[in-house]
Amino acid sequence: MKFAKSACAFAAVFALASITAFRPAAAQDQKEQIDALRKAMEKYQDYKVAVRDLYLSTVGCIHYSGEKIPDHMVYAKGAMGVHFVNLTVKGPPDPMKPNVLIYEPVGKNLKLVAVEWLVPLTPDTKEVPTLFGQKFMGPMEGHEPLIPKEFVHYDLHAWLFKDNPLGMFEATNPKVNCKGYAQAILEKPTRMVHAHEKAASTK
Numbered sequence: 361m362k363f364a365k366s367a368c369a370f371a372a373v374f375a376l377a378s379i380t381a382f383r384p385a386a387a388q389d390q391k392e393q394i395d396a397l398r399k400a401m402e403k404y405q406d407y408k409v410a411v412r413d414l415y416l417s418t419v420g421c422i423h424y425s426g427e428k429i430p431d432h433m434v435y436a437k438g439a440m441g442v443h444f445v446n447l448t449v450k451g452p453p454d455p456m457k458p459n460v461l462i463y464e465p466v467g468k469n470l471k472l473v474a475v476e477w478l479v480p481l482t483p484d485t486k487e488v489p490t491l492f493g494q495k496f497m498g499p500m501e502g503h504e505p506l507i508p509k510e511f512v513h514y515d516l517h518a519w520l521f522k523d524n525p526l527g528m529f530e531a532t533n534p535k536v537n538c539k540g541y542a543q544a545i546l547e548k549p550t551r552m553v554h555a556h557e558k559a560a561s562t563k
């Protein structure tokens with residue numbers, strides 16, 4: 361009984377210590393990790409460097425009207441921009457190596473604004489991927505017209521180079537737009553894929 365009591369007290373003290381000591385440390389680690397990622401990605405502000413590293417442009421500048429459709433992803437009015445996808449980056453999501461770079465057309469230039477991790481749903485996917493303590497969005501269908509519907513995936517955006525008033529990890533950024541860019545594509549929010557379909561789609 362005495363042992364149980366002291367064990368209990370120990371657990372309480374330990375829990376308190378975790379809250380006071382470990383949480384801020386974790387937040388600090390996360391900030392450092394994001395700063396390191398931003399530094400590593402800086403070279404891609406020149407899109408030609410990105411192309412040489414096999415991040416290839418998908419041309420269209422994707423934006424959303426804010427329209428809500430039941431059973432579909434909820435994307436706030438705003439843009440994602442132009443996705444440059446690197447199909448040679450494989451395996452579980454690496455916080456230091458996103459497989460997508462996102463550019464905003466500004467005048468005649470493309471400005472690096474965000475990075476994204478796009479993770480296909482496979483039979484090996486046991487749980488929702490997470491990075492920086494953030495759960496990925498999805499699973500969802502591919503974003504038509506540039507990605508086929510059948511490409512069921514999870515994704516996470518990080519607005520490293522342009523402030524997003526909705527949050528660093530939101531999918532769309534209301535401050536980004538595709539205005540004046542010839543290849544602007546207004547997309548409908550993608551359909552979410554439910555657990556029972558998930559099983560069927562990965563058979």
Ligand SMILES: [Cu+2]
Nearest residue numbers: 500503514515
């Ligand atoms: Cu997506």
